Amino acid sequence: MPFPAIAAAIATAASSAMAAVGTVGLAGLAQGAMIVGTGMSVIGGITGNKTLTKIGMGIGLAGGVGALANGMRGASMMSTGGKGLLAADGIETALSAPTKGSGLKTFAPIDASRPLPVDAFNNSSAGLGFDGKFDPEFEKTYFQRANDTLTKYNTTLNIAGCMGQAYMQGEQMDLQKDLLDKRLDFEQQLVDRVATNNGTVLEGINPSISAANTGRNSTAYSGMLRGA
């Protein structure tokens, strides 16, 4: 697929995504971020892969759940063995307060034999030098990087930062094409009409009057017609 076609397809899909997500609610998107963030943090904690933990924390911030980190950590400390994530009072409070994260209630209970995601989140973040507390500096660093990313890739496809602009540009081009097509049709009709007029003999009419009033070429029709 050529690049403009891909861009148009993405623009259409993204605009539709905007509308759909807007109507469904952004809680789903935040829920997805929480799912991935927690999953990555857990795997990162289990395997000791700090890259995964870093990804998990970043996704959490992007999904708007980074601000819940303090609440999560508190809930983790409150929870006792085998108690699920949502069983902690702190989490319920944290989830009910912001508009985002309401969908988090759909989380499955966590197996008691495995480390809690929040514990994995804590352990991994501690390993990254966060010392068990949510670090606003990390948030700032993350968003600074996000800003740089948006700036860097904005020119590539004009999707991330100015999706609407790209979409509107496409719409305007379509509109201009429609107008141009209509104008061409109109001009073609005009040419056809003049050609038709010029091919019709106007008997009994002074050619000079005819030319002045109708715009037709009085000598345009063929000699055969003249002789007829």
Add this chain to the structure above:
Amino acid sequence: MGEQEANVPLQPDADTGDQEEGFTIDPSQIEQGIKDQMKPEEIKNLDRVLDEGNKLLFGKDTHYQLMDGLKDSKDIPGDLGNGAFTLLMMLYKGGGYTMPPELMMPTGAILLSRACAFLSQSGMIPVTDDDYEESMHVYTVKLHSTLDPSFKQRMDQSLGQQQPQPQTGGILNQGAQP
């Protein structure tokens, strides 16, 4: 899932935790870690989306285009992240705009890990864990900045910039607002 099994996972460096060169992340672990946080119904939906994603990622019609594009890339993580966003939008459109929003992040994370594992194992393009992290960052930022109007507000707030007027919809959604 057949496609999933086709991606033979690499062994993670569980012992040291040090990041070795190359791609050490196991896509199946990522997938399992994510699915552990989901309900069975969500998992079923996610599998359907992943199947379609695999068709785009590894299908005969699109795979070589993808590989050719990446082969000449000077920014592998950026192209992977942008590509994942494109892929997701195509999946979203292909599914008649019915994909639940909560599946967007998991789908991108899993498909990106599979793509990185494939690139690394095939030896075509050297990919590292850091590349995956960067591509996930690009994907996440693009997705959220496109769909979540509060993302940019939080970003501006965090960076200490002037707060824009609160929006009830996203950039593209503004037109749909009365």
